[in-house]
Amino acid sequence: MANSKIESIVGRYVHVELDGRDYRTYFEENANTKGRPIVCLHTAGADSIEFRHLLADGEIAERFRVIAFDMPWHGRSLPPDGWWKEEYKLSRRFYVAFVVAFCEAMGLDKPILMGCSMGGYVMFDIAHDHPEAFSAFISLQGRDQEKAWDGLSKWFVHPEVNANTLIRPLIASLIPASAPEARRYEIEWIYARCGPGVLPGDFHFASVDHDSREYGPQLSRIGEKMYLIAGDWDWSCFKEHTDRIQQAIKGITVVRSPDLGHFPMSENPVAFRKALDPVLRKIEQRSN
Amino acid sequence: MFSDALISNLTRAVHEDPETRLATRHATFSSLLEFGPHTLLVKAREGDMKFIPSPTTDEPWDFSVRGTVEAFRHLREAATPLTNHPIGMATQGLMAVGDTTPTHLRFEGNYQKLYANLAAVCAVLSQLRHIEG
Numbered sequence: 001m002a003n004s005k006i007e008s009i010v011g012r013y014v015h016v017e018l019d020g021r022d023y024r025t026y027f028e029e030n031a032n033t034k035g036r037p038i039v040c041l042h043t044a045g046a047d048s049i050e051f052r053h054l055l056a057d058g059e060i061a062e063r064f065r066v067i068a069f070d071m072p073w074h075g076r077s078l079p080p081d082g083w084w085k086e087e088y089k090l091s092r093r094f095y096v097a098f099v100v101a102f103c104e105a106m107g108l109d110k111p112i113l114m115g116c117s118m119g120g121y122v123m124f125d126i127a128h129d130h131p132e133a134f135s136a137f138i139s140l141q142g143r144d145q146e147k148a149w150d151g152l153s154k155w156f157v158h159p160e161v162n163a164n165t166l167i168r169p170l171i172a173s174l175i176p177a178s179a180p181e182a183r184r185y186e187i188e189w190i191y192a193r194c195g196p197g198v199l200p201g202d203f204h205f206a207s208v209d210h211d212s213r214e215y216g217p218q219l220s221r222i223g224e225k226m227y228l229i230a231g232d233w234d235w236s237c238f239k240e241h242t243d244r245i246q247q248a249i250k251g252i253t254v255v256r257s258p259d260l261g262h263f264p265m266s267e268n269p270v271a272f273r274k275a276l277d278p279v280l281r282k283i284e285q286r287s288n
Numbered sequence: 289m290f291s292d293a294l295i296s297n298l299t300r301a302v303h304e305d306p307e308t309r310l311a312t313r314h315a316t317f318s319s320l321l322e323f324g325p326h327t328l329l330v331k332a333r334e335g336d337m338k339f340i341p342s343p344t345t346d347e348p349w350d351f352s353v354r355g356t357v358e359a360f361r362h363l364r365e366a367a368t369p370l371t372n373h374p375i376g377m378a379t380q381g382l383m384a385v386g387d388t389t390p391t392h393l394r395f396e397g398n399y400q401k402l403y404a405n406l407a408a409v410c411a412v413l414s415q416l417r418h419i420e421g
Contacts, residue, residue, distance in 0.1 A: 148382050155403040166403050169410035173375035177367035232369045235380035238389055 009055045011076075014069075016105045018098055025102060026076035027069035030055050035065035036284075037108050041099065041115025041122065042068065043263065044149075044202030045167070045194040047075025050116070050187075053269035060273075064280070067111075069102055071095075073198050088201035092209040095122050096129050103133070112283060114138035117262060118202055120228075121146075124212035124219065124245075131222045136283045138227045138276075140264050141237045144216055144245055149236075150207035153200035164192040167199065174262035176233035179271075187263050216248030223251025224286065227279045231260025255279060289326035289360060290341040294421030301415045302337050308411045312337055315408035317401050318349040323360035330412060332405070337412070351397030353409070359392040363416045374413045375406075 008031035016023045028048055040051045048068035055066050070077035073088055099122065103111055113134045115123050120142030127137045152170070156163045168188045175184045191199075212219075219226060226249055230242045239256060246254045255278065257264070259271035302308050315332040320343070329343035340347060353374070355363075362371035371377055374393055381391025395402055402409070 146383060148379070155399070158400065158403070160400055161403045165407050169373075169375055169407050172410070173373035173379070176369075177372050233372060235369075235372075235376040236383050238380070238384075240385045240389065241383075244385060 007056050008061070009052070014102070014105050016098065016101050018094070018101045021080050023072045023080065023098070024078065025069055025072065025105075027067055027102075027106075028052075028055055029065060029067045030057075030061040032061045032063075032065045035061065035063055036287075037065045037067055037111035039099075039103060039106075039108065039111045039113050040066065040068035040265075041113070041119030042071070042074065043117035043119060044206055045074075045199035046187075046190050047071075047077075049075065049190055050263065050266045052266075054265050054272075057269070057273070063284070064112075067106065067108075071098065073195060073201065079195070088197050090118075090202050090205040090209075092122070092125055092205060095205055096125050099126055100130055100133060110135040112136045112138065114140065115142075116140035116265060118206045118210075121206055121210045121212075123226075124216070125210060127219055127222060127226060128212065128215050131219075134225075135287065136225045136227065138229065138279060140229050141231065141234055141262050142228055142245065143237060143241055144213045144248065145211040146236065147207050149203040150200075153203045156200050157197050163196070163199070164194070167191045167194065171263075174234055174236065175267045176231065176259060176261045178233075178259060179261065179267040183267050183269070187266050190266070213248070216245065217250075219248075219252075220250035223249050225283075226252040227255070227283075228252055229255045229257065229260075229264060229275050229279065231257045231262070231264055231275075233261035236262060253279065253282065289323060289357070290328045290339075291421055294419065295328075295339050295341060297419040297421045298339055298412075298415055299337070301419050302412060305415065308415060309335075311411035312408040315405050317351070317405040317408070318347070319402075319405075319409060320349040320352040322352055322354045324357040326357070326360075330409070332408060349397070350401035351395060351399070353393060353395055353413070355393040360416075362392060363413060365417070367417070374410055 011028045016025045042050050047070040051068035073079045120139035123137045123139035155161050171188050171191045230237050255275050257275045264272040313335040319330045321328040329340040329347050331338040377392035380389050
Protein backbone atom coordinates (compact mmCIF):
# COMPACT_ATOMS: atom_id res chain seq x y z
CA MET A 1 0.00 0.00 0.00
CA ALA A 2 2.12 2.89 -1.26
CA ASN A 3 -0.27 5.51 0.10
CA SER A 4 -0.82 3.99 3.51
CA LYS A 5 -0.21 6.15 6.53
CA ILE A 6 0.68 4.74 9.91
CA GLU A 7 0.66 7.14 12.84
CA SER A 8 3.60 7.11 15.22
CA ILE A 9 1.36 6.63 18.27
CA VAL A 10 2.11 3.35 20.06
CA GLY A 11 -0.35 1.55 22.36
CA ARG A 12 0.79 -0.92 25.04
CA TYR A 13 -0.23 -2.30 28.42
CA VAL A 14 1.42 -1.82 31.77
CA HIS A 15 0.46 -3.79 34.88
CA VAL A 16 -0.30 -1.49 37.78
CA GLU A 17 -0.51 -3.03 41.26
CA LEU A 18 -2.83 -1.34 43.73
CA ASP A 19 -4.69 -2.61 46.80
CA GLY A 20 -3.63 -6.17 46.02
CA ARG A 21 -5.13 -6.10 42.57
CA ASP A 22 -3.38 -6.21 39.22
CA TYR A 23 -4.72 -3.62 36.79
CA ARG A 24 -3.73 -4.30 33.19
CA THR A 25 -3.68 -0.70 32.04
CA TYR A 26 -3.70 0.51 28.48
CA PHE A 27 -1.65 3.52 27.49
CA GLU A 28 -0.62 5.26 24.32
CA GLU A 29 2.41 7.42 23.77
CA ASN A 30 4.00 9.39 21.00
CA ALA A 31 7.29 8.44 19.41
CA ASN A 32 9.53 10.60 21.59
CA THR A 33 10.56 8.25 24.40
CA LYS A 34 13.40 10.63 25.38
CA GLY A 35 11.24 13.72 25.67
CA ARG A 36 10.02 15.18 28.90
CA PRO A 37 6.98 13.13 29.93
CA ILE A 38 3.49 14.57 30.06
CA VAL A 39 1.00 12.12 31.56
CA CYS A 40 -2.56 12.81 30.41
CA LEU A 41 -5.75 11.97 32.34
CA HIS A 42 -9.00 11.61 30.41
CA THR A 43 -12.43 12.92 31.34
CA ALA A 44 -15.19 11.04 33.16
CA GLY A 45 -16.73 8.25 31.12
CA ALA A 46 -14.16 8.55 28.34
CA ASP A 47 -10.65 7.25 27.70
CA SER A 48 -7.21 8.15 26.41
CA ILE A 49 -8.38 8.45 22.82
CA GLU A 50 -9.38 12.00 23.76
CA PHE A 51 -5.69 12.90 23.53
CA ARG A 52 -5.13 11.44 20.07
CA HIS A 53 -4.54 14.83 18.48
CA LEU A 54 -1.88 15.80 21.02
CA LEU A 55 -0.30 12.34 20.71
CA ALA A 56 -0.07 12.78 16.94
CA ASP A 57 1.25 16.34 17.16
CA GLY A 58 4.71 16.39 15.57
CA GLU A 59 5.80 19.69 17.14
CA ILE A 60 4.86 18.52 20.62
CA ALA A 61 6.64 15.22 19.98
CA GLU A 62 9.90 17.06 19.32
CA ARG A 63 9.98 18.18 22.96
CA PHE A 64 7.68 15.94 24.96
CA ARG A 65 6.89 12.31 25.53
CA VAL A 66 3.10 12.42 25.72
CA ILE A 67 1.53 9.46 27.52
CA ALA A 68 -2.22 8.98 27.88
CA PHE A 69 -3.70 6.03 29.72
CA ASP A 70 -7.11 4.52 30.29
CA MET A 71 -8.19 4.35 33.91
CA PRO A 72 -9.55 0.91 34.92
CA TRP A 73 -13.16 0.49 33.72
CA HIS A 74 -12.39 2.86 30.81
CA GLY A 75 -11.44 2.28 27.18
CA ARG A 76 -9.13 -0.72 26.83
CA SER A 77 -8.35 -1.00 30.55
CA LEU A 78 -10.82 -3.64 31.61
CA PRO A 79 -12.34 -3.59 35.07
CA PRO A 80 -10.95 -6.21 37.47
CA ASP A 81 -12.64 -9.60 37.74
CA GLY A 82 -15.75 -9.36 39.86
CA TRP A 83 -16.89 -6.07 38.36
CA TRP A 84 -20.30 -7.61 37.81
CA LYS A 85 -20.80 -7.93 41.57
CA GLU A 86 -19.76 -4.45 42.66
CA GLU A 87 -21.03 -0.99 41.84
CA TYR A 88 -18.26 1.05 40.28
CA LYS A 89 -17.64 4.20 42.32
CA LEU A 90 -14.41 6.06 41.73
CA SER A 91 -13.06 7.34 45.02
CA ARG A 92 -10.61 10.16 45.56
CA ARG A 93 -8.26 7.77 47.36
CA PHE A 94 -8.21 5.24 44.53
CA TYR A 95 -7.93 7.84 41.78
CA VAL A 96 -5.00 9.66 43.35
CA ALA A 97 -3.25 6.42 44.25
CA PHE A 98 -3.77 4.93 40.80
CA VAL A 99 -2.32 7.90 38.93
CA VAL A 100 0.77 7.82 41.16
CA ALA A 101 1.05 4.03 40.83
CA PHE A 102 0.77 4.26 37.04
CA CYS A 103 3.61 6.78 36.88
CA GLU A 104 5.75 4.56 39.13
CA ALA A 105 4.98 1.47 37.05
CA MET A 106 6.05 3.41 33.96
CA GLY A 107 9.30 4.45 35.67
CA LEU A 108 8.62 8.15 35.15
CA ASP A 109 10.63 10.72 37.09
CA LYS A 110 8.57 13.76 38.03
CA PRO A 111 6.47 13.95 34.88
CA ILE A 112 4.20 16.82 34.01
CA LEU A 113 0.64 15.81 34.86
CA MET A 114 -2.26 17.08 32.77
CA GLY A 115 -5.91 16.08 33.05
CA CYS A 116 -9.29 17.23 31.86
CA SER A 117 -12.61 17.55 33.67
CA MET A 118 -12.46 14.91 36.42
CA GLY A 119 -8.80 14.56 35.41
CA GLY A 120 -8.57 18.30 35.98
CA TYR A 121 -10.40 18.08 39.30
CA VAL A 122 -8.08 15.38 40.64
CA MET A 123 -5.11 17.56 39.73
CA PHE A 124 -5.71 19.60 42.90
CA ASP A 125 -6.01 16.43 45.01
CA ILE A 126 -2.81 14.93 43.63
CA ALA A 127 -0.99 18.24 44.00
CA HIS A 128 -2.08 18.29 47.64
CA ASP A 129 -1.16 14.68 48.42
CA HIS A 130 1.96 14.35 46.23
CA PRO A 131 3.30 17.84 45.56
CA GLU A 132 6.84 16.70 44.83
CA ALA A 133 6.04 13.70 42.64
CA PHE A 134 5.29 15.85 39.58
CA SER A 135 7.09 18.78 38.02
CA ALA A 136 3.90 20.58 36.97
CA PHE A 137 0.16 20.16 37.21
CA ILE A 138 -2.03 21.27 34.29
CA SER A 139 -5.74 21.19 35.03
CA LEU A 140 -8.07 21.48 32.04
CA GLN A 141 -11.60 22.62 32.93
CA GLY A 142 -10.72 21.98 36.56
CA ARG A 143 -13.01 22.78 39.44
CA ASP A 144 -12.40 22.78 43.18
CA GLN A 145 -15.85 21.31 43.85
CA GLU A 146 -19.07 20.59 41.98
CA LYS A 147 -22.01 18.76 43.53
CA ALA A 148 -24.39 18.91 40.58
CA TRP A 149 -22.93 16.18 38.35
CA ASP A 150 -24.14 13.38 40.60
CA GLY A 151 -27.77 14.43 40.09
CA LEU A 152 -27.56 12.94 36.60
CA SER A 153 -26.13 9.59 37.69
CA LYS A 154 -29.34 7.64 38.17
CA TRP A 155 -30.45 8.22 34.60
CA PHE A 156 -27.35 6.59 33.13
CA VAL A 157 -28.29 3.26 34.69
CA HIS A 158 -32.08 3.57 34.55
CA PRO A 159 -33.70 0.60 32.74
CA GLU A 160 -35.98 2.87 30.72
CA VAL A 161 -33.28 5.27 29.55
CA ASN A 162 -30.70 4.41 26.91
CA ALA A 163 -27.47 5.78 28.38
CA ASN A 164 -25.58 6.07 25.11
CA THR A 165 -28.42 8.07 23.61
CA LEU A 166 -28.79 10.25 26.68
CA ILE A 167 -25.12 11.10 26.83
CA ARG A 168 -24.85 12.62 23.35
CA PRO A 169 -26.84 15.84 23.84
CA LEU A 170 -25.28 16.30 27.27
CA ILE A 171 -21.82 16.13 25.74
CA ALA A 172 -22.83 18.30 22.77
CA SER A 173 -23.97 20.99 25.16
CA LEU A 174 -20.46 21.31 26.58
CA ILE A 175 -18.70 21.83 23.23
CA PRO A 176 -18.26 25.20 21.49
CA ALA A 177 -20.43 25.85 18.46
CA SER A 178 -17.24 27.10 16.84
CA ALA A 179 -15.40 23.76 17.14
CA PRO A 180 -14.93 21.76 13.93
CA GLU A 181 -18.01 19.66 13.23
CA ALA A 182 -16.17 16.34 12.95
CA ARG A 183 -14.39 16.91 16.25
CA ARG A 184 -17.65 17.74 18.03
CA TYR A 185 -19.24 14.49 16.92
CA GLU A 186 -16.06 12.56 17.64
CA ILE A 187 -16.48 13.39 21.32
CA GLU A 188 -20.12 12.28 21.28
CA TRP A 189 -18.99 8.96 19.81
CA ILE A 190 -16.26 8.52 22.42
CA TYR A 191 -18.82 9.00 25.17
CA ALA A 192 -21.45 6.78 23.60
CA ARG A 193 -19.00 3.85 24.01
CA CYS A 194 -18.85 4.25 27.78
CA GLY A 195 -19.22 1.04 29.83
CA PRO A 196 -22.28 0.38 31.99
CA GLY A 197 -22.38 2.51 35.12
CA VAL A 198 -18.98 4.03 34.47
CA LEU A 199 -20.04 7.66 34.09
CA PRO A 200 -22.09 7.61 37.32
CA GLY A 201 -19.12 5.97 39.02
CA ASP A 202 -16.85 8.77 37.83
CA PHE A 203 -19.42 11.34 38.90
CA HIS A 204 -19.07 9.91 42.39
CA PHE A 205 -15.51 11.19 42.44
CA ALA A 206 -16.27 14.46 40.66
CA SER A 207 -19.33 15.33 42.75
CA VAL A 208 -19.10 13.50 46.06
CA ASP A 209 -15.48 12.70 46.88
CA HIS A 210 -13.66 15.65 45.34
CA ASP A 211 -13.62 18.92 47.25
CA SER A 212 -10.32 20.77 47.23
CA ARG A 213 -11.68 24.08 48.48
CA GLU A 214 -10.35 23.68 51.99
CA TYR A 215 -6.76 23.05 50.95
CA GLY A 216 -6.66 25.46 48.00
CA PRO A 217 -4.61 27.98 50.01
CA GLN A 218 -2.14 25.23 51.01
CA LEU A 219 -1.45 24.64 47.33
CA SER A 220 -0.10 28.19 47.12
CA ARG A 221 3.31 26.89 48.22
CA ILE A 222 3.53 25.04 44.89
CA GLY A 223 1.41 27.60 43.05
CA GLU A 224 4.17 28.33 40.56
CA LYS A 225 3.89 24.83 39.14
CA MET A 226 0.13 24.79 38.92
CA TYR A 227 -1.72 25.69 35.72
CA LEU A 228 -5.39 25.91 34.85
CA ILE A 229 -6.71 26.10 31.27
CA ALA A 230 -10.42 26.71 30.87
CA GLY A 231 -12.71 27.34 27.91
CA ASP A 232 -15.56 29.81 27.97
CA TRP A 233 -18.07 27.48 26.27
CA ASP A 234 -18.20 25.02 29.16
CA TRP A 235 -21.27 25.65 31.30
CA SER A 236 -19.62 23.69 34.11
CA CYS A 237 -16.52 25.87 34.20
CA PHE A 238 -17.24 29.53 33.79
CA LYS A 239 -14.90 32.34 34.73
CA GLU A 240 -16.45 32.62 38.18
CA HIS A 241 -15.32 29.06 38.85
CA THR A 242 -11.72 29.60 37.79
CA ASP A 243 -11.65 32.98 39.58
CA ARG A 244 -12.39 31.18 42.84
CA ILE A 245 -9.48 28.79 42.26
CA GLN A 246 -7.18 31.65 41.29
CA GLN A 247 -8.06 33.51 44.47
CA ALA A 248 -7.38 30.42 46.59
CA ILE A 249 -4.12 29.24 45.02
CA LYS A 250 -1.58 32.04 44.90
CA GLY A 251 0.77 31.79 41.96
CA ILE A 252 -1.36 29.51 39.82
CA THR A 253 -1.34 30.41 36.12
CA VAL A 254 -4.86 30.61 34.66
CA VAL A 255 -5.51 30.66 30.92
CA ARG A 256 -9.07 31.34 29.78
CA SER A 257 -9.83 30.60 26.14
CA PRO A 258 -12.78 32.04 24.19
CA ASP A 259 -12.52 29.15 21.71
CA LEU A 260 -12.65 26.13 24.01
CA GLY A 261 -15.29 24.19 25.93
CA HIS A 262 -15.25 21.17 28.20
CA PHE A 263 -13.01 18.95 26.03
CA PRO A 264 -10.16 21.22 24.87
CA MET A 265 -7.80 18.53 23.60
CA SER A 266 -10.40 16.78 21.45
CA GLU A 267 -12.88 19.43 20.37
CA ASN A 268 -10.45 21.91 18.81
CA PRO A 269 -6.82 20.78 18.71
CA VAL A 270 -5.61 24.04 17.15
CA ALA A 271 -7.25 26.25 19.77
CA PHE A 272 -6.00 23.88 22.46
CA ARG A 273 -2.41 24.22 21.29
CA LYS A 274 -2.83 27.99 21.35
CA ALA A 275 -3.84 27.81 25.01
CA LEU A 276 -1.36 25.07 25.96
CA ASP A 277 1.79 26.42 24.28
CA PRO A 278 2.43 29.34 26.68
CA VAL A 279 1.90 26.97 29.61
CA LEU A 280 4.41 24.45 28.29
CA ARG A 281 6.89 27.21 27.52
CA LYS A 282 6.56 28.52 31.05
CA ILE A 283 7.14 25.04 32.46
CA GLU A 284 10.24 24.62 30.30
CA GLN A 285 11.56 28.03 31.32
CA ARG A 286 11.07 27.21 34.99
CA SER A 287 13.06 24.01 34.55
CA ASN A 288 15.87 25.77 32.72
CA MET B 289 -44.01 33.35 18.20
CA PHE B 290 -45.19 29.92 16.97
CA SER B 291 -46.46 31.19 13.64
CA ASP B 292 -47.86 28.97 10.90
CA ALA B 293 -44.69 29.54 8.92
CA LEU B 294 -42.50 28.48 11.85
CA ILE B 295 -44.57 25.34 12.48
CA SER B 296 -44.49 24.45 8.80
CA ASN B 297 -40.74 24.99 8.52
CA LEU B 298 -40.04 23.16 11.78
CA THR B 299 -42.10 20.17 10.64
CA ARG B 300 -40.28 20.08 7.32
CA ALA B 301 -36.85 20.44 8.93
CA VAL B 302 -37.49 17.70 11.49
CA HIS B 303 -38.58 15.31 8.78
CA GLU B 304 -35.92 16.21 6.23
CA ASP B 305 -32.76 16.81 8.26
CA PRO B 306 -30.92 13.44 8.39
CA GLU B 307 -29.44 13.99 11.83
CA THR B 308 -32.77 15.00 13.33
CA ARG B 309 -34.50 12.06 11.67
CA LEU B 310 -32.01 9.68 13.28
CA ALA B 311 -32.31 11.36 16.68
CA THR B 312 -36.12 11.21 16.65
CA ARG B 313 -36.73 7.88 14.91
CA HIS B 314 -38.17 6.07 17.95
CA ALA B 315 -38.98 9.11 20.05
CA THR B 316 -42.19 8.79 22.06
CA PHE B 317 -43.14 11.72 24.26
CA SER B 318 -45.32 14.78 24.56
CA SER B 319 -43.61 17.99 25.58
CA LEU B 320 -44.97 21.44 26.20
CA LEU B 321 -42.72 24.26 25.05
CA GLU B 322 -43.69 27.41 26.91
CA PHE B 323 -42.00 30.77 26.35
CA GLY B 324 -43.75 33.65 28.07
CA PRO B 325 -47.42 33.33 27.11
CA HIS B 326 -46.69 31.20 24.02
CA THR B 327 -47.09 27.42 24.00
CA LEU B 328 -46.38 24.63 21.53
CA LEU B 329 -46.95 20.94 22.06
CA VAL B 330 -44.35 18.60 20.57
CA LYS B 331 -45.97 15.22 20.16
CA ALA B 332 -43.79 12.28 19.14
CA ARG B 333 -45.04 8.74 18.58
CA GLU B 334 -42.37 6.24 17.42
CA GLY B 335 -40.66 9.03 15.54
CA ASP B 336 -43.79 10.55 14.03
CA MET B 337 -43.44 14.20 15.04
CA LYS B 338 -46.32 16.65 15.29
CA PHE B 339 -46.38 20.25 16.47
CA ILE B 340 -49.56 21.69 17.98
CA PRO B 341 -49.57 25.41 18.84
CA SER B 342 -51.53 26.61 21.88
CA PRO B 343 -52.64 23.12 22.94
CA THR B 344 -55.80 22.71 25.00
CA THR B 345 -56.21 20.58 28.11
CA ASP B 346 -57.24 17.75 25.79
CA GLU B 347 -53.56 17.28 25.05
CA PRO B 348 -51.62 15.87 28.03
CA TRP B 349 -47.85 16.17 28.10
CA ASP B 350 -44.99 14.39 29.87
CA PHE B 351 -42.60 17.25 30.50
CA SER B 352 -42.24 20.92 29.73
CA VAL B 353 -39.45 23.13 28.45
CA ARG B 354 -40.03 26.58 29.90
CA GLY B 355 -38.29 29.89 29.44
CA THR B 356 -38.83 33.56 28.83
CA VAL B 357 -39.49 35.14 25.44
CA GLU B 358 -35.86 36.23 25.57
CA ALA B 359 -34.78 32.60 26.08
CA PHE B 360 -36.69 31.66 22.93
CA ARG B 361 -34.88 34.44 21.07
CA HIS B 362 -31.58 32.98 22.29
CA LEU B 363 -32.56 29.57 20.92
CA ARG B 364 -33.07 31.15 17.51
CA GLU B 365 -30.04 33.43 17.37
CA ALA B 366 -26.41 32.51 16.79
CA ALA B 367 -24.92 30.51 19.66
CA THR B 368 -22.95 32.19 22.42
CA PRO B 369 -21.23 30.47 25.38
CA LEU B 370 -24.28 31.11 27.57
CA THR B 371 -26.87 30.18 24.95
CA ASN B 372 -25.08 27.50 22.97
CA HIS B 373 -27.35 24.56 23.74
CA PRO B 374 -30.67 23.94 25.52
CA ILE B 375 -29.00 21.75 28.15
CA GLY B 376 -26.42 24.39 28.89
CA MET B 377 -29.16 27.00 29.09
CA ALA B 378 -30.89 24.82 31.69
CA THR B 379 -27.86 23.69 33.67
CA GLN B 380 -25.46 26.59 33.98
CA GLY B 381 -27.44 28.27 36.76
CA LEU B 382 -27.36 25.01 38.69
CA MET B 383 -23.59 25.11 38.70
CA ALA B 384 -23.20 28.83 39.28
CA VAL B 385 -21.11 29.92 42.23
CA GLY B 386 -23.33 32.92 42.90
CA ASP B 387 -26.31 34.37 41.10
CA THR B 388 -24.30 35.82 38.25
CA THR B 389 -25.03 33.06 35.75
CA PRO B 390 -28.68 32.79 34.75
CA THR B 391 -30.77 29.72 34.13
CA HIS B 392 -32.46 30.39 30.80
CA LEU B 393 -34.52 27.22 30.47
CA ARG B 394 -36.23 24.80 32.81
CA PHE B 395 -37.02 21.18 32.06
CA GLU B 396 -39.85 20.04 34.33
CA GLY B 397 -42.17 17.04 34.62
CA ASN B 398 -41.57 13.35 33.98
CA TYR B 399 -37.77 13.14 34.02
CA GLN B 400 -37.68 9.53 32.92
CA LYS B 401 -39.53 10.50 29.74
CA LEU B 402 -37.33 13.55 29.36
CA TYR B 403 -34.04 11.68 29.67
CA ALA B 404 -35.24 8.80 27.50
CA ASN B 405 -36.03 11.33 24.76
CA LEU B 406 -33.45 14.03 25.47
CA ALA B 407 -31.59 13.55 22.20
CA ALA B 408 -34.83 13.95 20.24
CA VAL B 409 -35.95 17.00 22.23
CA CYS B 410 -32.59 18.70 21.76
CA ALA B 411 -32.55 17.85 18.06
CA VAL B 412 -35.95 19.54 17.64
CA LEU B 413 -34.96 22.58 19.68
CA SER B 414 -31.71 22.95 17.76
CA GLN B 415 -33.70 23.21 14.52
CA LEU B 416 -35.14 26.51 15.78
CA ARG B 417 -31.75 28.05 15.06
CA HIS B 418 -31.83 26.97 11.43
CA ILE B 419 -35.37 27.64 10.22
CA GLU B 420 -37.26 30.76 9.09
CA GLY B 421 -40.57 31.88 10.44
